[in-house]
Amino acid sequence: MSQPTVSPPPPVAAASAGLGWLLRMAWRDSRRGRGRLLLFVAGVALGIAALVGINSFGDNLARSINEQARELLGADLVLSASQPFDSALVPALRQLSPVQSQEQAFGSLVQFPRVRGVRLAQVRGLSGGFPYYGAWDVRPAGAVAAYRAGRGALVDDVLLAQFGARVGDSVRVGRSGFLIVGRVLHTPGQSGLGSAVAPTVFIPGAAVAGTGLVQRGSRVQYRRYFRFAPGVDAAAKIKPFETRFDQANIDSDTVASRQQRTGRAFHDLTRYLGLVAFVALLLGCVGVASTVSLYVREKLAPVAVLRCLGASGRQALLIYLIQTAGLGLLGALLGAALGAGVQAVLPRVLGDFLPVAVRVGVSWPAIATGVGAGLGLAVLFALLPLLSIRRVAPLRVLRAAFEADTAAPDPLRGLVLALLAAGIFGFAYFQTREWKLALGFGAGLAAALGALAGLGWGLTWAVRRYFPGGWGYVWRQGLANLYRPQNQTLVLLTSIGLGTFLLATLYLTQGLLLGRVATADAGRQPNLVLYDIQPAQRAGVEALLAQHRLPVMQRVPIVTMRLAAINRQTVSALKKDTAGGKGIPAWILSREYRVTYRDTLSRTEKLKAGTLPRLGPGGVPYVSVDNGYFERAQLKLGDTLTFNVQGAPLLTVVGGTREVDWSRVQTNFLVLFPNGVLEGAPQFHVVLTRTPNTAALGAVQQALVREFPNVSALDLGLILQTVDDILSKISFVIRFMAGFSIATGLLVLASSVVVSRYQRTRESVLLRTLGASRRQILRITLVEYALLGLLAALAGIALAALAAWALAAWVFEASYAPNPLPLLGLAAGVAALTAAIGLFNSRDVLRRPPLEVLRAEG
Amino acid sequence: MSILKVENLTKAYPAAGGAPLTVLQSVSFEIGAGDTLAVVGPSGSGKTTLLGLCAGLDRATSGSVWLKGVPLDKLGEDQRAAVRNQYVGFIFQNFQLLPTLTALENVQVPLELRGEKGSAAPARALLERVGLGKRAHHYPAQLSGGEQQRVSLARAFANRPALLFADEPTGNLDPDTSETVVNLLFELNREAGTTLVLVTHDLELAARTQRTLRFRGGAVQEDYRNEPAGAPARA
Numbered sequence A: 001m002s003q004p005t006v007s008p009p010p011p012v013a014a015a016s017a018g019l020g021w022l023l024r025m026a027w028r029d030s031r032r033g034r035g036r037l038l039l040f041v042a043g044v045a046l047g048i049a050a051l052v053g054i055n056s057f058g059d060n061l062a063r064s065i066n067e068q069a070r071e072l073l074g075a076d077l078v079l080s081a082s083q084p085f086d087s088a089l090v091p092a093l094r095q096l097s098p099v100q101s102q103e104q105a106f107g108s109l110v111q112f113p114r115v116r117g118v119r120l121a122q123v124r125g126l127s128g129g130f131p132y133y134g135a136w137d138v139r140p141a142g143a144v145a146a147y148r149a150g151r152g153a154l155v156d157d158v159l160l161a162q163f164g165a166r167v168g169d170s171v172r173v174g175r176s177g178f179l180i181v182g183r184v185l186h187t188p189g190q191s192g193l194g195s196a197v198a199p200t201v202f203i204p205g206a207a208v209a210g211t212g213l214v215q216r217g218s219r220v221q222y223r224r225y226f227r228f229a230p231g232v233d234a235a236a237k238i239k240p241f242e243t244r245f246d247q248a249n250i251d252s253d254t255v256a257s258r259q260q261r262t263g264r265a266f267h268d269l270t271r272y273l274g275l276v277a278f279v280a281l282l283l284g285c286v287g288v289a290s291t292v293s294l295y296v297r298e299k300l301a302p303v304a305v306l307r308c309l310g311a312s313g314r315q316a317l318l319i320y321l322i323q324t325a326g327l328g329l330l331g332a333l334l335g336a337a338l339g340a341g342v343q344a345v346l347p348r349v350l351g352d353f354l355p356v357a358v359r360v361g362v363s364w365p366a367i368a369t370g371v372g373a374g375l376g377l378a379v380l381f382a383l384l385p386l387l388s389i390r391r392v393a394p395l396r397v398l399r400a401a402f403e404a405d406t407a408a409p410d411p412l413r414g415l416v417l418a419l420l421a422a423g424i425f426g427f428a429y430f431q432t433r434e435w436k437l438a439l440g441f442g443a444g445l446a447a448a449l450g451a452l453a454g455l456g457w458g459l460t461w462a463v464r465r466y467f468p469g470g471w472g473y474v475w476r477q478g479l480a481n482l483y484r485p486q487n488q489t490l491v492l493l494t495s496i497g498l499g500t501f502l503l504a505t506l507y508l509t510q511g512l513l514l515g516r517v518a519t520a521d522a523g524r525q526p527n528l529v530l531y532d533i534q535p536a537q538r539a540g541v542e543a544l545l546a547q548h549r550l551p552v553m554q555r556v557p558i559v560t561m562r563l564a565a566i567n568r569q570t571v572s573a574l575k576k577d578t579a580g581g582k583g584i585p586a587w588i589l590s591r592e593y594r595v596t597y598r599d600t601l602s603r604t605e606k607l608k609a610g611t612l613p614r615l616g617p618g619g620v621p622y623v624s625v626d627n628g629y630f631e632r633a634q635l636k637l638g639d640t641l642t643f644n645v646q647g648a649p650l651l652t653v654v655g656g657t658r659e660v661d662w663s664r665v666q667t668n669f670l671v672l673f674p675n676g677v678l679e680g681a682p683q684f685h686v687v688l689t690r691t692p693n694t695a696a697l698g699a700v701q702q703a704l705v706r707e708f709p710n711v712s713a714l715d716l717g718l719i720l721q722t723v724d725d726i727l728s729k730i731s732f733v734i735r736f737m738a739g740f741s742i743a744t745g746l747l748v749l750a751s752s753v754v755v756s757r758y759q760r761t762r763e764s765v766l767l768r769t770l771g772a773s774r775r776q777i778l779r780i781t782l783v784e785y786a787l788l789g790l791l792a793a794l795a796g797i798a799l800a801a802l803a804a805w806a807l808a809a810w811v812f813e814a815s816y817a818p819n820p821l822p823l824l825g826l827a828a829g830v831a832a833l834t835a836a837i838g839l840f841n842s843r844d845v846l847r848r849p850p851l852e853v854l855r856a857e858g
Numbered sequence B: 001m002s003i004l005k006v007e008n009l010t011k012a013y014p015a016a017g018g019a020p021l022t023v024l025q026s027v028s029f030e031i032g033a034g035d036t037l038a039v040v041g042p043s044g045s046g047k048t049t050l051l052g053l054c055a056g057l058d059r060a061t062s063g064s065v066w067l068k069g070v071p072l073d074k075l076g077e078d079q080r081a082a083v084r085n086q087y088v089g090f091i092f093q094n095f096q097l098l099p100t101l102t103a104l105e106n107v108q109v110p111l112e113l114r115g116e117k118g119s120a121a122p123a124r125a126l127l128e129r130v131g132l133g134k135r136a137h138h139y140p141a142q143l144s145g146g147e148q149q150r151v152s153l154a155r156a157f158a159n160r161p162a163l164l165f166a167d168e169p170t171g172n173l174d175p176d177t178s179e180t181v182v183n184l185l186f187e188l189n190r191e192a193g194t195t196l197v198l199v200t201h202d203l204e205l206a207a208r209t210q211r212t213l214r215f216r217g218g219a220v221q222e223d224y225r226n227e228p229a230g231a232p233a234r235a
Helices: A019-032 A034-067 A069-073 A090-096 A143-148 A157-163 A192-197 A205-211 A234-247 A255-309 A313-349 A364-391 A411-432 A435-465 A473-480 A489-521 A535-547 A571-579 A586-590 A627-632 A694-707 A716-755 A757-769 A774-812 A820-841 A843-847 A850-857 B047-054 B077-087 B103-113 B120-129 B145-158 B175-192
Strands: A077-081 A099-112 A117-127 A137-139 A153-156 A170-173 A176-186 A200-204 A221-227 A251-254 A528-533 A554-566 A592-597 A605-610 A621-626 A640-645 A648-660 A671-673 A684-689 A712-715 B002-013 B021-032 B036-040 B062-067 B088-091 B163-167 B195-200 B211-216 B219-225
Touching: A019 A034, A019 A313, A019 B103, A034 A069, A034 A255, A034 A313, A034 A364, A034 A716, A069 A255, A077 A234, A090 A099, A090 A234, A099 A205, A099 A694, A099 A712, A117 A157, A117 A205, A117 A694, A117 A712, A137 A143, A143 A153, A143 A176, A153 A157, A153 A170, A157 A176, A170 A200, A176 A200, A176 A205, A200 A205, A234 A251, A234 A255, A234 A571, A251 A255, A255 A313, A255 A364, A255 A411, A255 A435, A255 A489, A255 A716, A255 B077, A255 B103, A313 A364, A313 A716, A313 B077, A364 A411, A411 A435, A435 A489, A435 A774, A473 A774, A489 A716, A489 A774, A489 A820, A528 A535, A528 A694, A535 A554, A535 A684, A535 A694, A554 A571, A571 A586, A605 A621, A621 A627, A627 A648, A694 A712, A712 A716, A716 A820, A757 A774, A774 A820, A820 A843, B002 B047, B002 B195, B021 B047, B021 B062, B021 B195, B021 B219, B036 B047, B047 B062, B047 B163, B047 B195, B077 B088, B088 B145, B103 B120, B103 B145, B120 B145, B145 B163, B145 B175
Parallel strands: A117 A200, A153 A176, A592 A671, A621 A648, B036 B195, B036 B211, B088 B163, B163 B195
Antiparallel strands: A077 A221, A077 A251, A099 A117, A099 A170, A099 A221, A137 A176, A153 A200, A170 A176, A528 A684, A528 A712, A554 A592, A554 A640, A554 A684, A605 A648, A621 A671, A640 A648, B002 B021, B002 B062, B211 B219
16 A cells, blocks of 8 residues: 655644634633523622622721821820829920820719719810810710810710710719710720720819829829821920830820721731631632533533534633633622622721721722632632543544543643642732731631532442432432432532531631620629729728628739839830840730739639749749740749839749639739738729629619729629620621622522533433422422532531631630530521522423423523 | 545554453555545444544554545644644534534634634535525524534535545434435535545445445455446455
8 A cells, every 4th residue: 555645744733713713712602601600600709799898998998097097096196104294204295295185094983873874984084175186976066165164074875875864964973973065976096896895984184183083093094195286297206205205104106106006907807807708709719610610511512523623622721711711700890899889888887896987989909809819719710620621532523422531630630729729828818918827728728628528529429339229219319419420419518518617617606705705704703893992992892792792702902013124124125125026025015014912822823833922032022923924925933023113113033923714704913922012002902792683783883983982893794795795796797798608609509500400400301201290300309409408518517616616625715515506507597598499490390391491401 | 646544543442351342453445535435334343433533533543544644643632633624524423513603603613713714705605505594693403403414514615625524424314304415415525526434324325425445343344436336446
């Protein structure tokens, strides 16, 4: 046989159709799938909406904080101290600015005589024109002028609302009574939440002395507010005073520092909420992968035809990549538009937490980030199933059952997975700016997905391996659907399981936090703390408690002091070192220490190292410090701590450490002195008692206000309620964001079910043609989807229980006993929802004649 | 000049726990430009396997295929696709039209893949030629089986192929429709001067080609010319 003539040269270059043709083919091919892929678009859109919403809100909040920075502080500079300002310093302070206000702030029980209400409040005695920036939101409008004229008090709306008191009533603070001239809805620099925790009563500055509440040893915060001429740099202005301020323990706060601190706190908040939104996006992307995977299975035949006609594997892949990227882009744009709406709602959702009024506006960087991340991740997730397209053999046109082409392992798949992992980690880092958190997020997500996927594989294997052949037809058919070709077991278990995991984790964590606080109010623990009791008043207060048949459960003397030096190195020097990275936290150096003295440990303390507090050689006090404090302050036994006890230096030696259970309602202390040192120092006492009911509580508070007006009473029941309120608000915010994940999970579920509808319809129609009744088809569908939903939900809940247990054990160090009933309810709800979506999808098959359905499905 | 040359072509599949299953055994033949060849034989005799190998849709276990002088076994998957686009047309038993494309778009695809501009006009002309000018914008699901196969014919000739492979082109059609489609196939083939390789069970249809290869058990059992009847073919 002769060799053939070789003419023309071998045309081995790939077909030359360009981008235009690829775009055209992508458009043409999508014609029949657009409706079905719409749910995929919606899944991506929801995820991106959540992300764009929270990040836009974050940007808007940051901008608003910048714009309203002065209103945050209400002045250009605030100086604060726990002692009256040194008279030697006052003339110098006057030079800073002639426009200034003074304030004395302290906690005290206040009483509303008309309604007989008593509550601990923050009392602020103001003189001068503060606030200089921003305005009090006060009703009636003229109330501020009346207050400044010294005609009465302004009271937080929260406080008035609690007791049903109103403007025109009087409020009693210490020995003085004040006419309530206005209710305060908003004070510059204070969030709604701040008011809830510590509602404020503003009294005229000149009237503070008359209350009798400011005495030696009282815990009072002294503040001075300054207003500078426009353009004056506050930081530069106080620079020359820094050393003197340090020596006098005066803290300064400028507009810039407040702006930075508030900005950073809310930046962190929105970043973390962004992470919750990111989960929604990832769920949407899991949906993309599952939808595209089912879609690709349908496209194998047309791809083989294209390959047969001369399209390269790359061209075939690009057609479908363009298609999914186009849909992803559509989803991203819809998501961005929706996100712009979400960010307009978020200020209302977060209202109580916000220190400034957020000006809503479109944040293009947030939109670009959301669209970029959403599109990128959606395309990467879609690539996982799409990759197989480039390996579809044209031989499929002759042999439809040929499967060897896409079955072999694909090295590019590993690359896409690596890119995905990098993308997820990268974005988590971008959101949080913390390597550890981003790694933890990635690892946690991978573990959850891995566990759910493992469960999916295990389930299909187990059902196949231990198939209950003896069960009824409906059960066998429904169970077989879990492992037959084109089953959705893995996809649905992963997506529904992840959604349930998020929901259950939120629920369990909230329960954990509330449970932790609730134990404070349980059983025989103290529920009322009386403090600011002067030494001379102690016996009287205890006698008053006895009159009311209330026990004295604990009595503790407290001395306030500040840290002056560690190992004779001054705090100022240490602060500079810390700024250089030595790592003693600033709060250790700057805080006010409230210490007590005794030679024994309480029930909440355990000796960890060294000795109990004792007097050492030469009468030097050997103090005991909390173990965590000991580590953070980088101390060793034998180190010295010098304290400034209200002006007098006191050298101590670290003689031992204690492990303190801070969750118990006790007076707990970082630093414990021995007896025989502080007895002569200015001090106050704390007495803990337990009231059996609110009537007894009200009675003792009334008596306290009457007889010991300077003594404050902290009602732990009220604290518990406030914490509950705060947690409810926080969990509402998180639920709002997690709601996107749930909605996305449902969309993923719906889209998986809808995309697989064609095959399922054919099967169901075939069954009906062979004589299956509608009822049987309905029950088969019900068994399959209810089982899938139930297993996914149980898996998600089990993972959440594990996560909550880990949080309880390692983070909160609390006991963990979740109530199983709501969790079982959640599982039943998810299973019912899944089955309902499955049944809704099958409604056509049940309603219409088989042939009509087949024709309609094409 | 030979358009297609097949030399010692063998295709075997690995069988679980036994000797490989050989479905095509040392097949050799060649066919010149403009010739027509029928491949006949019972089911499982290797006809479709041969077609898949000749068109570069599959790889042989051993042996070679030259298509227009291009050794297919030396090319990668995408290069073979390019060769098909350049020189080959296909007609399948189950039509294999792209369901999401209209009739006109289906015919345009081979031209578009070549990067040719203005593919609509020749595609429309071909649809007119097969009698479907008025159905150009219908989707395959809106066409009858005969109409779909006529669109498939138009698509097969769109890239003016040197070689046309037809796999049971009338297998899914009723006799009357089959007659129309076969007449069209041979008319278009004659007009274009295309080499035709026709795989069929239908001996009457095979008899309309110039030459027949009869397969049995994966090997050529008989190779004969159809005109004049019974004349021996070249080896």
